[in-house]
Amino acid sequence: MKISHYYCITSLLLLILFCFSEGWCADPTYGFTAVPLTEWNFELQKPYDVPLEERYSYENGVRKLWVYADDKPHDPNSLTQPRTEVRIRGLDYSSGVWQFEGYAFVPNGTSGVTVSQIHGAAQDATTLILRIYNGDMRYYSADLIATGMYDRWFRLNVIHDVDGGKVTVFIDGVQKFQVKDKGPGDLYFKCGVYAAPRNISYYMESRWRDIKIYKK
Structure with a gap:
């Protein structure tokens, strides 16, 4: 016995x-402090020639964002790919340790699309791009981060240690990826759907709930 x-x-x-x-x-949020958010912090970017309600809805706490491959960019003077994204406004950062958290859902068929990013860097336009290709999540179009992402809610946590020069990605509380960042800059978090340069599906959609920002 x-x-x-x-x-x-x-x-x-x-x-x-x-x-x-x-x-x-x-x-992953242990040791962090939540930053208060209001609806003002959720700035929407969508094709410039269509009403917001034709590319975005917010019901029962869920933000649904979608875009089509032949949509216009977010600005008539932009040459970028079509997008419908939430840009976290008013919380730009250039130092310290910051974290994005959100629960995401990507329907089957959405492919070749960025669903989350850290915009800004010393050496590039972005520090981090998380893309979905055929149900897999990748770092830009290269490193595989996670598989089986379609048709389920998953918890995404992205920690950016600017002073330490690294970004860490967690899926459902499990560390899946870590990479050196691209230097400090005017940095902020985004999520939604932003078409990749190539190999994209005609229709792209992601849904988000319980979005939070933390810092140390």
Whole structure:
């Protein structure tokens, strides 16, 4: 009986240590402070020639954003790809440690589209691009971050340690990716749908709820 009890305790401790080593048991928001948000902080960008309600809805706490491959850009003077995005306004940063959190849903068929990003960098227009290709999440169009992203709600946490020069991505509380950033700049978080330069689906959509910003 004593041996069995000892075995159970030892197994539990080993499991806990394994979970922490894999990032499964640690809440990525631990040690951070939530920044108060109002609806003013959620700036919408959408094709310039269509009404907002034709590319965006906000019902029961869920923000639904969609765009078509042949849509116009967000500004008549822009040459960028079509988008419908939330830009977190009023919380630009250039130093410190900041975190984006949101629950996202990407329907099957949406592909070749950025669903979340950190805009701004010393060496580029963006620090981080998270794109969906055929149900996989990738860093820009390269590194695979996670698979099986279609038709389910997932929790996304992105931590940007500007002073440390790194960005860390968590999916459902599990660390999936870490990369060196591209230097400081005028930085801010965005989410929604923004068509990639190529290999995009005609219709692109993502849904978001419980968006929060944290900082240390």
